[in-house]
Amino acid sequence: MHPPRTYTRLLLTLVALLATAALQGAAPRFSVVPPRTVYEGDRFAVTYRLENGEGTSLQVSDINGCTKLYGPSTSSSRSFSVVNGRTESSSRYEYTYTYRADRAGEFTIPEASIVVDGKRLTTQPARFTVQPATARGTAPGRRPTTIDNVDTQQSGRQIGADDVFVRIILSRSSVYEQEPIECTIKLYTTYNISAFMPTVQPAFDGFLIQELDNQAQLNREEQLNGRTYLTAVLKRCLIFPQKSGTLTINSGNYDITVVQYENISMGGIMTVRQPVEKQIKVNSNSARVQVKPLPQPQPEGFSGAVGTFEASTRLVGNTFRTNDAATLIYLISGTGNIRYLKEPVVDFPDEFEQYTPKSDVQTHVIGSNVTGTMTVEYTFVPQTTGDFRIGAGRFVYFDPQAAQYRTINTPQYDIKVVKGAETAVSKDQEAISAKNTDIRHILAGTDATLRRDTTPIVDRWWYPVVYILILAALAVTLLLLARHARREGDVQGMRLARARKVARQRLREADAKLRARDADGFYEATHRALQGYLSDKLQLPLSQLSSESIDERLAERGAPDDLRRRVLDTLEQCQMARYTPGSGERTDEVYRAAGDIINDIENLKRPAR
Amino acid sequence: MTRYLLALICLALANLTAAAQNDAAAADSAYVAEDYTRALQLYQEALADGNSATLQYNLGNTWYRLGRPGQAILHYERALRLDPTLTPARENLAFVNSRITDRPGERGTFLSNLLDAAADTLPRDGYAWLALTLFLLAAAGIVLYRWSSVVTVRKAGFFGAIAALVLFAIALFLALRSSAIATDTRQAIVTKSSTILSTAPRAPRTRAEEAILLHEGTRVTILDRLTSHADSTVWLDVEVDNEHRAWINADDVTLIYDR
Numbered sequence: 001m002h003p004p005r006t007y008t009r010l011l012l013t014l015v016a017l018l019a020t021a022a023l024q025g026a027a028p029r030f031s032v033v034p035p036r037t038v039y040e041g042d043r044f045a046v047t048y049r050l051e052n053g054e055g056t057s058l059q060v061s062d063i064n065g066c067t068k069l070y071g072p073s074t075s076s077s078r079s080f081s082v083v084n085g086r087t088e089s090s091s092r093y094e095y096t097y098t099y100r101a102d103r104a105g106e107f108t109i110p111e112a113s114i115v116v117d118g119k120r121l122t123t124q125p126a127r128f129t130v131q132p133a134t135a136r137g138t139a140p141g142r143r144p145t146t147i148d149n150v151d152t153q154q155s156g157r158q159i160g161a162d163d164v165f166v167r168i169i170l171s172r173s174s175v176y177e178q179e180p181i182e183c184t185i186k187l188y189t190t191y192n193i194s195a196f197m198p199t200v201q202p203a204f205d206g207f208l209i210q211e212l213d214n215q216a217q218l219n220r221e222e223q224l225n226g227r228t229y230l231t232a233v234l235k236r237c238l239i240f241p242q243k244s245g246t247l248t249i250n251s252g253n254y255d256i257t258v259v260q261y262e263n264i265s266m267g268g269i270m271t272v273r274q275p276v277e278k279q280i281k282v283n284s285n286s287a288r289v290q291v292k293p294l295p296q297p298q299p300e301g302f303s304g305a306v307g308t309f310e311a312s313t314r315l316v317g318n319t320f321r322t323n324d325a326a327t328l329i330y331l332i333s334g335t336g337n338i339r340y341l342k343e344p345v346v347d348f349p350d351e352f353e354q355y356t357p358k359s360d361v362q363t364h365v366i367g368s369n370v371t372g373t374m375t376v377e378y379t380f381v382p383q384t385t386g387d388f389r390i391g392a393g394r395f396v397y398f399d400p401q402a403a404q405y406r407t408i409n410t411p412q413y414d415i416k417v418v419k420g421a422e423t424a425v426s427k428d429q430e431a432i433s434a435k436n437t438d439i440r441h442i443l444a445g446t447d448a449t450l451r452r453d454t455t456p457i458v459d460r461w462w463y464p465v466v467y468i469l470i471l472a473a474l475a476v477t478l479l480l481l482a483r484h485a486r487r488e489g490d491v492q493g494m495r496l497a498r499a500r501k502v503a504r505q506r507l508r509e510a511d512a513k514l515r516a517r518d519a520d521g522f523y524e525a526t527h528r529a530l531q532g533y534l535s536d537k538l539q540l541p542l543s544q545l546s547s548e549s550i551d552e553r554l555a556e557r558g559a560p561d562d563l564r565r566r567v568l569d570t571l572e573q574c575q576m577a578r579y580t581p582g583s584g585e586r587t588d589e590v591y592r593a594a595g596d597i598i599n600d601i602e603n604l605k606r607p608a609r
Numbered sequence: 610m611t612r613y614l615l616a617l618i619c620l621a622l623a624n625l626t627a628a629a630q631n632d633a634a635a636a637d638s639a640y641v642a643e644d645y646t647r648a649l650q651l652y653q654e655a656l657a658d659g660n661s662a663t664l665q666y667n668l669g670n671t672w673y674r675l676g677r678p679g680q681a682i683l684h685y686e687r688a689l690r691l692d693p694t695l696t697p698a699r700e701n702l703a704f705v706n707s708r709i710t711d712r713p714g715e716r717g718t719f720l721s722n723l724l725d726a727a728a729d730t731l732p733r734d735g736y737a738w739l740a741l742t743l744f745l746l747a748a749a750g751i752v753l754y755r756w757s758s759v760v761t762v763r764k765a766g767f768f769g770a771i772a773a774l775v776l777f778a779i780a781l782f783l784a785l786r787s788s789a790i791a792t793d794t795r796q797a798i799v800t801k802s803s804t805i806l807s808t809a810p811r812a813p814r815t816r817a818e819e820a821i822l823l824h825e826g827t828r829v830t831i832l833d834r835l836t837s838h839a840d841s842t843v844w845l846d847v848e849v850d851n852e853h854r855a856w857i858n859a860d861d862v863t864l865i866y867d868r
Contacts, residue, residue, distance in 0.1 A: 439681075439704055440697040442640050442667040446633040450659030454691055456788035458737045467744060474748045481755045 028053030030114055030121035034128045036228065040104045042130075043069065048112050048123065050093040055114035055121070063099060065107055066130075071097030104132035159280050162225075164189045164258060166234065166251045168202075168287040171368040176292050176400045178306035178337045180210075180238045182368030185251050187282075188222070188229040194277055195257035198234075200284065202252040206291075207239040208340055212365055238370055240337050244293035254282040294398050299405050303344070305397035307336010307369075311408040313346075313391050321420025325381050328391055330357075330410070333373040336397070339363055343376050344395055349388050350435055353381040382417040384430075389414050505529075507594060514587055520578060522587050526594050527574035533598060534567070547571070554601075563600050570594055633664065640667065645674045662692035669701060678705050679800040679825035679863075686798065686828070686865045690791045693729035709826035710803075714850035716830075728787040736784035743777035746770075795831045797847070797862040799823050806855035810835040810844035820855035829862060 029051045035044040048060065062068055072095040080089045106129050113122040164187075171182035185202055187193075196216075214236040222231045241247055258280060261273040294306070309332055316327040330344055343357050358379070363372030382388070392412030399406050457463050510525035535542050538553040547568050554564045570593045577590070636651030649671045655664060669684035685702035688695055717725070728736065750770025757763045806821040807813040813820075823829075832854070833846035843859035 437704065439670055439673055439701040442637060442670050443663040443697065444637050446637070446655065446661060446664045446667060449661035449663050450633070450655070451661060452659045454660050456737065456784075456791050457734045458784045458788040459792065463737065463741075466741060470744060470748055474751060477752050478755055481752070485755070 028055075028116045028121060030055070030112075030116070030123055032109055032112065032123040032126050034109060034126040038101050038128065038130045040101055040130055040132050043098055043100050046097050046099060046109055048072075048095045048097075048114075050095075050114060050116070050121075052090055053116035053121075054091070055093065055116045058095060058112065058114045060095075060097065060112040061110040063107055063109055065103060065105065066099040066101055069098045069100055071095070073098075101130040104130045106130075159191070159258060159260075159278065162227075164191060164193075164256060164280060164282060166254060166282050166285055168249055168251050168285055170249075170287055170289060173288070174290040174292065175241060176306060176398065176403075177242065177244055177294050178240055178304060178340070178398075179400045180240055180337065180369060181289060182212075183235075183237050183239050183249065184233055185235040187216075187232045187234055187254075187256075188224060189231075189256075189258065190227070190229055191258040191260065192230075193256055194259050195255075195279075197255040198252055199255055199281075200250075200253035202235060203250040204239055206243050206247045207241055207249070208337075210238040210240070210339060210363075210365075210370060212236040212238065238365065238368065240340060241289060241291040244291045247289045247291055249287045249289065250284045251286070253284050256280055256282055295403065295405075299396050299407065301394045301407070302396040302398070302405060303342045305332075305336065305338075305341050305395070306400055307334055307338065307397065308399055308401070309334030309336060309338070309395065309397045309408070311344075311395035311410060313393075313410045313413075315391065315413050315415070320382055320415050320417045322382050322385055322417060324420045325355075325379050328378040328380070328413075330376040330378065331373060332376075332395065334397075335366075335369045335371045338370060338372045338374055341374055344393060346378050346391055346393055348378075348380055348390055351382065351384045351386070351388070352390070353383055355379040355381075382420075385417050385419050387414065387416050504598075507591070507598070510591060510594070514591055519587055523574045523577040523590070526590060527571065527578070530567075530571060530574070530594055530597065533601075537601060557604055559601065559604060563597070566593065566600075567597055570597060632658070633667075636667070636671075640671060640674075643674075645671050649675065660691065662688045662695045662698065664688075665691060666695060666698045666701070669698070669705075673701070673705055677825070678709050679798055679802075681705050682709070682826045682828070683798040683800065683863055683865060686796070689729075690733075690793075690866055692732050693787070693790075694732050694735075705826065710824035711827040711849075713827060714852055716850045724783075724786055725790060728783045728790060731783075731787075733787060733791055734784075736780050736787050740777050740780035740784050743773045743780055747773035747777055792866055794864060794866055796865045797829050797831055797845070798865060799825055799827045799829065799857075799861060800863045801825060801861040804857060804861040806847070806857045807844070808855060810846070810856045811837045811839055812842075812858070821849065821853055823849065823857070828865075829857065831864075834859070 029049075031049050031051075033047040033049060035046060038044045046063070048058070058072070060072070074093065074095055076091065076093045078089070078091040080087060082088075106127060109123075109126045109128070111122050111125055113120050115121075167186050167188060169184040169186060172179075175181055183204075187196075214233050216232050216234055220231050222229050239249070256279070257277050259275045260278055262276045264272045264274055311330070311332045314329045314331065316329060320326050328346060330346065332338065332341060332344070339361055341361075343359050346357075348354055355378075357376050359374060359376040361372060361374045363370050365371075380390075389412050391410060393410045395408045395410060396405055397408075398404070507526070507529050510522050510529060513521035513525050531542060531545055534540065534550055535545055538550065538557075540549055540553060550567060550571075551564050554567065570590065573586075573590055573593075577586070632651045632655035636648045636655060639645075639648035639651060649668070652664060652668045652671060656668070665684045665688035669681045669688060672678075672680035672684060682702060682705050685698050685705065688698040689702065692698075716722075731739070747770045750766045750768075750773055753766030754763050754770060755766075757766065803822060803824045805813060805819050806823060808818050808820045827849065829845075829847035829849050831845045831847050835844050835846070835856075836842070837844055844856045845859050845862065846854070847857050847862075848854045
């Protein structure tokens with residue numbers, strides 16, 4: 001046993017294993033590539049392709065109905081690649097037979113087989129169609145260029161607008177404002193292109209653009225209007241219409257150098273094709289987008305968000321101090337024009353110092369939509385202590401699918417701000433300041449105050465009348481007062497007036513007796529009337545009333561002798577008559593005398609006192 | 610039969626009053642519920658049943674909430690015509706006046722403004738009642754003077770009557786002034802959002818005839834009125850303040866006190 005040899009064998013085994021693994025990873029494949037478009041009388045190629053293997057004893061049957069011109073011509077290619085330290089190799093052998101299509105119709109390429117590593121691989125039968133020569137309609141030189149037939153890419157040809165052009169492809173042609181549209185600008189060509197230079201960039205008037213990743217490679221075949229083109233995506237972007245109406249997109253102008261082939265005769269039937277570059281200009285194409293305006297009226301708080309969104313807020317921390325910065329985080333996530341959202345307005349009290357909000361938008365594109373999140377940080381510094389309510393707000397967006405506005409209410413936070421660290425300039429007290437003023441509230445209980453006539457009372461008819469009435473009342477009162485005062489000021493006058501009244505009353509009594517023919521009663525009444533009258537008039541009590549005293553007082557008052565005698569006589573007559581029967585016939589005389597006496601005494605002048 | 614008829618009339622009257630009360634109370638609730646359009650309608654219905662300073666004040670508030678400062682000012686002014694001591698109306702009038710576009714210059718003279726302010730210190734009929742009371746007091750003083758025999762009482766009556774008469778004269782003067790303010794048909798408020806005043810009593814024909822641009826809510830004093838021969842519109846010669854005077858289309862203003 002020699003250890004080195006053992007190692008060598010082990011190593012060889014490992015290499016063999018690895019090689020087998022590599023071969024197993026890329027199994028040999030044998031396929032047929034049918035011709036693309038064949039017209040009657042054309043030459044066409046059928047290629048059998050063997051990948052990842054070396055074949056022997058190729059067996060190919062002729063295509064029934066077509067004449068084999070020559071073949072096979074063989075070409076091979078081999079490639080190695082090292083990925084992550086692993087070596088991969090691939091190989092390709094191509095066996096090409098050239099046929100001529102003798103007649104139009106459908107043909108079948110029969111099975112072909114090849115032996116690889118002792119194993120026979122067989123292709124599937126493939127079908128292709130030979131178009132009648134009339135279908136082409138044009139001479140061979142005028143038939144449309146095709147990407148795989150250099151015969152159609154002659155240098156003398158005019159390059160038509162449908163040979164090389166730029167097309168705008170929109171995902172949708174009718175959208176709401178702010179609703180994204182995927183826009184692809186694609187180059188279509190039937191020639192090979194050696195140089196490409198945009199002279200006028202695509203124009204997106206009225207749109208905001210979000211570019212998407214794109215590598216402009218001329219690497220894909222595409223069928224369009226019955227022709228096959230090589231295509232390259234020049235630009236891929238999402239566009240957000242900013243205004244309503246019909247908006248137009250221009251694809252831009254390009255200078256393109258295409259490759260055509262020139263046939264150079266080498267004598268005899270030998271011709272050599274030589275590529276010739278030709279520069280052409282591709283003009284702008286345009287596409288139209290119908291942009292619908294957002295429905296009116298727009299709800300309060302709407303700031304242009306279109307799509308489907310979620311919104312939430314988060315308050316960082318739970319203790320707040322004056323002069324201590326705090327943060328409210330507003331998170332909006334969803335699909336739509338998230339990149340172009342305005343920062344939502346968050347309601348902070350005036351007592352909070354606010355900084356410009358910081359916003360961060362992260363987006364990625366899914367299909368023709370943008371999804372992402374917008375994070376806005378609101379930094380605020382409470383300036384005074386107290387209980388505050390912050391963050392209440394609403395996020396309103398337009399949902400284009402449902403064609404209606406939706407509102408997300410963000411929660412409000414009740415926070416308590418406590419005293420924080422003292423600042424260098426600390427105020428002890430602040431003057432009370434009104435944050436806002438408004439009109440005073442309505443007054444309730446209007447009903448009780450309703451009046452039909454609101455004329456000022458000064459202007460009413462009764463107002464001056466009341467004054468006239470007051471004046472009249474005053475006048476009457478004053479008049480009455482004057483009279484009262486006059487009497488009050490003179491007591492004698494009072495008594496005199498009363499005396500006369502009493503005397504008359506007494507004499508009326510006597511008069512009544514006279515009419516009743518009661519002589520005794522009459523004299524007694526007359527006597528009493530006179531006595532009473534004199535007592536009052538002369539201010540003598542009845543007990544002191546005598547002929548002498550009466551005479552004396554009457555004299556004092558300046559009564560004439562005649563009157564004094566009459567008074568005394570009448571009094572005596574009355575007294576006498578009461579005790580003398582049959583004196584009834586003189587009653588009238590006595591009555592008249594008594595009346596005269598009273599009248600005469602009344603007519604006496606007031607003594608000057 | 611008559612008795613039934615009487616009962617019926619009583620019932621109808623009771624219903625009418627109840628309806629008015631319902632209007633005003635319902636309007637109050639509508640206002641509180643911020644349904645200002647309905648509140649306005651109900652207040653105006655209540656207005657058909659009677660007028661009051663508070664009703665006008667509430668109407669002013671409702672108009673203000675509806676975004677019509679001109680109408681609001683008009684109704685606050687009407688409220689103050691009915692009760693110059695209604696402080697909320699005065700405050701709201703000052704508030705809305707500070708919010709409107711136009712800020713007029715000085716109005717009236719010092720003396721007239723002073724007298725107006727004095728006349729506005731009592732409720733609308735306050736000075737009238739005060740004058741009546743003072744007059745009664747004066748009469749009583751005279752009676753006292755004439756009636757009493759006590760010298761001090763007589764003196765009090767005499768001098769009291771003189772003082773009461775002097776005060777009565779002042780009160781009556783202020784009562785008349787107050788009434789004149791309340792029923793002043795020359796005051797109007799611009800109720801159109803904006804209007805161009807003309808230098809002549811017709812619509813301005815050229816730029817040179819445009820006098821003043823006034824906005825909703827400004828108070829003007831009417832000095833004269835004329836009907837335009839051209840289109841039979843009524844034009845008012847108005848004084849905006851002591852220095853501005855021009856012609857305004859009568860359709861653009863509303864009188865504060867309109868008989």
